[in-house]
Amino acid sequence: MKQQQVVILGGGSAGWMTAAMLSKTLGPALDLTLVESEAIGTVGVGEASIPPLALFNQALGIDEQAFMAATQGSFKLGIRFEGWGQPGERYLHAFGPIGKDLGLTPFYHYWLRSQSQSGQPLDPTTLWRYSLNSQAAEANKFARLDRVPGTPLGGLVHAYHFDASLYAQYLRRYSEQRGVRRVEGKVERVHLHPVSGDIQALQLADGRRIEGQLFIDCSGLGARLIDGALNTGFDDWSHWLPCDRAWAVPTQNTGPLRPYTRAIAHEAGWQWQIPLQHRSGNGLVFASRYLEEDAAKALLLENLEGTPLAEPRLIRFRVGRRRQQWQRNCIAIGLSSGFLEPLESTSIHLIQSAIMRLVKLFPAQGGDAQALRDEFNRQSQVEFEQIRDFIILHYHLNRRGDAPLWQHCRTMALPDSLAHKLALFQQSGRLVRQQEELFTETAWQQVMLGQGWLPESHSPLAQNLSEAQLEEFLANYRTLVDHAVTQLPTHGDYLAQYCPASKSNTEVPA
Numbered sequence: 228m229k230q231q232q233v234v235i236l237g238g239g240s241a242g243w244m245t246a247a248m249l250s251k252t253l254g255p256a257l258d259l260t261l262v263e264s265e266a267i268g269t270v271g272v273g274e275a276s277i278p279p280l281a282l283f284n285q286a287l288g289i290d291e292q293a294f295m296a297a298t299q300g301s302f303k304l305g306i307r308f309e310g311w312g313q314p315g316e317r318y319l320h321a322f323g324p325i326g327k328d329l330g331l332t333p334f335y336h337y338w339l340r341s342q343s344q345s346g347q348p349l350d351p352t353t354l355w356r357y358s359l360n361s362q363a364a365e366a367n368k369f370a371r372l373d374r375v376p377g378t379p380l381g382g383l384v385h386a387y388h389f390d391a392s393l394y395a396q397y398l399r400r401y402s403e404q405r406g407v408r409r410v411e412g413k414v415e416r417v418h419l420h421p422v423s424g425d426i427q428a429l430q431l432a433d434g435r436r437i438e439g440q441l442f443i444d445c446s447g448l449g450a451r452l453i454d455g456a457l458n459t460g461f462d463d464w465s466h467w468l469p470c471d472r473a474w475a476v477p478t479q480n481t482g483p484l485r486p487y488t489r490a491i492a493h494e495a496g497w498q499w500q501i502p503l504q505h506r507s508g509n510g511l512v513f514a515s516r517y518l519e520e521d522a523a524k525a526l527l528l529e530n531l532e533g534t535p536l537a538e539p540r541l542i543r544f545r546v547g548r549r550r551q552q553w554q555r556n557c558i559a560i561g562l563s564s565g566f567l568e569p570l571e572s573t574s575i576h577l578i579q580s581a582i583m584r585l586v587k588l589f590p591a592q593g594g595d596a597q598a599l600r601d602e603f604n605r606q607s608q609v610e611f612e613q614i615r616d617f618i619i620l621h622y623h624l625n626r627r628g629d630a631p632l633w634q635h636c637r638t639m640a641l642p643d644s645l646a647h648k649l650a651l652f653q654q655s656g657r658l659v660r661q662q663e664e665l666f667t668e669t670a671w672q673q674v675m676l677g678q679g680w681l682p683e684s685h686s687p688l689a690q691n692l693s694e695a696q697l698e699e700f701l702a703n704y705r706t707l708v709d710h711a712v713t714q715l716p717t718h719g720d721y722l723a724q725y726c727p728a729s730k731s732n733t734e735v736p737a
């Protein structure tokens with residue numbers, strides 16, 4: 228069978244993740260070429276992930292220890308949001324469950340009932356006493372743990388912090404071993420078919436032509452193919468998410484290695500801190516209409532924990548998505564497909580998810596792909612919009628006083644989908660996860676409660692225990708969580724024995 232010629236433009240995380248997965252799953256059917264330009268380089272940020280990345284690596288046959296050692300990785304149990312409600316407040320969006328459901332009744336409603344029968348105002352902070360992820364994170368503890376032995380507790384649910392450029396290098400070796408051809412060069416022209424408008428070839432600065440039947444645009448924020456050549460429209464969401472710039476800078480590590488990302492709210496944006504084994508990644512995401520670039524840079528430098536290891540780098544972006552992520556014979560994956568700011572570390576997940584969608588809907592050679600395109604675009608739109616709503620939620624629920632960014636976000640009109648979720652939760656304590664929605668009810672609850680959006684009632688299902696039974700159940704659960712945390716090693720100690728970073732440990736699976 229003749230192989231289908233597939234050309235990937237871009238060698239950042241998106242490009243090499245795509246090359247690795249296509250070569251692994253569809254390798255014999257495809258002739259894969261990846262074009263990248265060292266002169267242009269990659270965006271160079273994107274180091275915090277969410278738990279599903281482990282599944283992507285597993286599907287590639289990549290061992291977790293090898294991955295972490297090769298990418299200077301550390302473990303992540305959640306994201307700590309500091310100052311998002313009011314300055315001085317903080318909460319964790321912890322991965323994994325909180326408490327244990329009993330039959331049909333979600334744990335959360337037992338906790339709400341207990342709060343309502345205490346005679347005191349609802350104290351949201353007590354919810355996290357029932358989250359093993361949260362308690363371990365606050366104690367800087369970690370171990371890989373599927374279950375807590377001898378208890379009804381599940382284990383810890385983790386994601387990774389990792390050096391994205393080392394991950395791309397790792398996946399490059401992986402892909403080249405599987406026959407992916409890498410071409411170094413800068414694309415200067417894109418040739419379109421005069422009748423169909425499909426992309427026929429990429430022309431490099433030195434005149435070489437790279438022909439293909441299917442093109443994957445992983446060219447980053449520049450979107451060289453999907454936008455530059457095909458002019459696909461863009462849905463701009465900056466009225467909901469006004470941040471449009473970031474300064475990024477690495478620093479030396481100080482103190483114990485935290486098993487969580489920090490997201491610290493400031494006057495006109497927020498600061499991230501991502502601990503890796505060899506350094507920390509830091510940045511300030513901000514809205515340039517409320518804070519000038521130089522002032523933002525100074526703000527970031529004033530608020531770093533460790534010594535900077537390089538000059539801060541400025542990244543300009545636009546929040547929103549391409550109206551069609553698959554247009555003609557071109558599929559956009561990664562930053563070229565759109566961008567949601569990194570507050571919930573979702574961009575690499577969007578890459579992973581787009582790749583898996585492409586693998587499942589991959590077009591046959593020469594066939595009509597219109598229905599596949601429509602399905603791909605429909606799923607991509609739903610996914611982007613659901614994540615968008617979750618990110619807007621953090622901004623909207625702020626109680627940070629009168630700084631213009633925060634005031635705008637508190638008073639802005641919301642997407643209907645988000646307004647409905649907020650009303651449902653406030654009236655009834657209920658949340659309904661849409662089919663295949665990435666973020667769980669537990670994730671939404673944590674942000675809402677963490678930022679002071681409190682429900683007025685709870686489910687009558689939680690009446691099925693007596694008051695005494697309920698309090699005993701909750702007290703026992705707290706004891707189990709506290710005990711489990713005392714048994715865990717520190718995150719730093721665990722990393723040192725499980726996956727110490729090693730320059731020589733770069734072997735990729737055969």
Ligand SMILES: Cc1cc2nc3c(=O)[nH]c(=O)nc-3n(C[C@H](O)[C@H](O)[C@H](O)COP(=O)(O)OP(=O)(O)OC[C@H]3O[C@@H](n4cnc5c(N)ncnc54)[C@H](O)[C@@H]3O)c2cc1C
Pocket residue numbers: 236237238239240241242262263264265267268269270271272273274275276391412413414415445446447448449451473475510542544560561562563569572573574575576578
């Ligand atoms: C401030 C910020 C913070 C972020 N933090 C996170 C995070 O914590 N977690 C997360 O999941 N995501 C995060 N992201 C997103 C993450 O960085 C990206 O999703 C990820 O790096 C993938 O980028 P990419 O491969 O699409 O683009 P890039 O890394 O920019 O790669 C683009 C590639 O295309 C090539 N290219 C472009 N034009 C041409 C041309 N004309 N010819 C040849 N080659 C070309 C470039 O050389 C490069 O190889 C963040 C993004 C930003 C902006």
